[in-house]
Amino acid sequence: MSAIRRSGPLVSVVMPAYNAARTISESVKSVLEQTIDDLELVVVDDGSTDDTGSIVRSFDDPRIRYVRTENSGVSAARNCGFAMSHGRYLQFLDSDDLLHPAKIERQIERMSADHDLSSAVCAWGRFSQHVDDLLVVRGPHWRDCDPLEHLRFELCGKGTMPPLVWLVPRPIAEQVGEWRVGVNRMEDTDYFARVAMASRHILFCGDTWGYYRSWQPGSLSAAAGRRTAESMRASCRAIEQEMLKHFLLSDVQSILADMYRFAAIACYQHTLDIGRELEADVRRLGGSDIHPGVGRWPRRLVTSLFGWPFAMRVTGLARWVRTAMRT
Numbered sequence: 001m002s003a004i005r006r007s008g009p010l011v012s013v014v015m016p017a018y019n020a021a022r023t024i025s026e027s028v029k030s031v032l033e034q035t036i037d038d039l040e041l042v043v044v045d046d047g048s049t050d051d052t053g054s055i056v057r058s059f060d061d062p063r064i065r066y067v068r069t070e071n072s073g074v075s076a077a078r079n080c081g082f083a084m085s086h087g088r089y090l091q092f093l094d095s096d097d098l099l100h101p102a103k104i105e106r107q108i109e110r111m112s113a114d115h116d117l118s119s120a121v122c123a124w125g126r127f128s129q130h131v132d133d134l135l136v137v138r139g140p141h142w143r144d145c146d147p148l149e150h151l152r153f154e155l156c157g158k159g160t161m162p163p164l165v166w167l168v169p170r171p172i173a174e175q176v177g178e179w180r181v182g183v184n185r186m187e188d189t190d191y192f193a194r195v196a197m198a199s200r201h202i203l204f205c206g207d208t209w210g211y212y213r214s215w216q217p218g219s220l221s222a223a224a225g226r227r228t229a230e231s232m233r234a235s236c237r238a239i240e241q242e243m244l245k246h247f248l249l250s251d252v253q254s255i256l257a258d259m260y261r262f263a264a265i266a267c268y269q270h271t272l273d274i275g276r277e278l279e280a281d282v283r284r285l286g287g288s289d290i291h292p293g294v295g296r297w298p299r300r301l302v303t304s305l306f307g308w309p310f311a312m313r314v315t316g317l318a319r320w321v322r323t324a325m326r327t
Contacts, residue, residue, distance in 0.1 A: 009063070011039040011104055011167075012087030016077030017056070018046040020095035023213065025055050030098040030211075032061055036105040040065060042081040043095075047071030052095075075179035075187050082173065088116075090173045092163040098131060098211040099164065106208045107167040116169040118201040124165045124210040131211045143204050148247065150202045151193060155239070156258040156290070163188050164210040172198045185228045186235035186263075193239050197246045229271035232263045233278060257285035265290075 013031050017024055024043075031041045043056050045068040056066050069080055078092060089111070091104060100122075107120035125136035139161075141153035154160050168176075176194040180187050196202055236259055243252050260281040268275035282288050 009038055009040040009087045011036065011089045011091060011108070012082075012085030013039060013041045013091045013093055013104075014078055014081030014085060015041060015043045015093050015095055016046055016074045016081065017043055017048060017052050017095035018071065018074070018077075019048045019050045019052060021048075021051040021055055023096035024052055027093065027095050027098060028056065028059060028064070030101075031093065032059070032063070033101050034099065034104050035102045036108070037063075039063060039104070040085065040087060042084050043067070044069060044077040044081045044084075046074065046077040073181060073184070075181045075183070079178045079181070082178070088170050090168045090170060092166065094164065094213075096213040097162070097164045098213075100209040100211075103205075103208045103210060104167060106205050107203075110203045110205055111167065111169060114201065114203065116171065117199070118203050119169065119172055119195055119199040120167045120203040120205055121161055121165045122205045122208045122210055124161065124212055126212050126214040128214060134211065141202075141204075142206060145202045145204070147196045147199060147202065148251065150196045151243070151252075152255050154189065154193065154196070155255055156262070160189060161192070162210070162212045163192070164212060166192060166195065168195055180235070180238060183231035183234050185231040186239075187231070190235045190238050190242075194242055197242065226271050226274075229267040229274040232267060233274055236260055236263050236278070236281070253285050254288075257282050257288040258290050260285065261288035261290045 011034075015024075015027065015031070020027075028041065028043070031039070041064045043064065043066045045053050045056070045066065047068070047070050053066065053068060056064065065084065067080065067084065069077065074094075082090065089104070089108060091099075093099065103122055107122060111118055111120050123136070123138075123142065125131075125134035127134050139153060141150055145153070172195060175198045176191070179191050183190075239259065240256050243256065260278050264275050264278035264282060267278055
């Protein structure tokens, strides 16, 4: 590894954290136990009100840098960590996710052979409490891809990858710029779509893993409501604008239509007007063949009588009623 060393750490791991006392210790350990130790871990405490800060400070390791900021959201915390970082490679890791010990080293080996013109991803799975219970859903893009191939899989519902799987050379991260602040859904899809478009290839490392913690109460990915729908709409628009800087509309029209359709399916369950607006984008781009799963017989019946948009709206209202009754 000495051939690609530089002044400062080789790798910067940026970890945003908000009220993460329950999980952050395990996440920090997964960084410190990497097989490459020439790294720094920048933990940005986004105004936590629990013991997150004291837990991070309890680690006696000079590679850890801790900063506390006012609560501004995960994207702002990531931008702060990136601004503080010095590594040649960037790893974004949330404070409840974990890395295989050899994850970073194996990805660097692949990227350095490509002269750091490409970014790398790895295999991954979801878990709730223990990685022994990992749920793995292999996607068709678990292979080396060019940027357009990768975007076709990522944006069209064939397997979006979470931030932890990526390792990005610093020149690509600097070209991409900051995470978009003020959105709470698809901000990672937007950011790594830009990373993909700035990369020559997306290199897949199937012999190492990232572990994505899911199904946690109160997690951002479980959020719903109007602000989420507005964020999805804003992210879709930003992704479209960026893609049209790199590709002809004719090359990406179907990809964009499918992306808007997936957003519309999600938004119809909570926010009818934004769902309709996103459906207008689908029509503007020539339509999409993607439809939501028909589900159980009540939804099948409603879908057959009134169409899937209405059925999704009814599903969302039913979910809201069940939640209200439980609380």
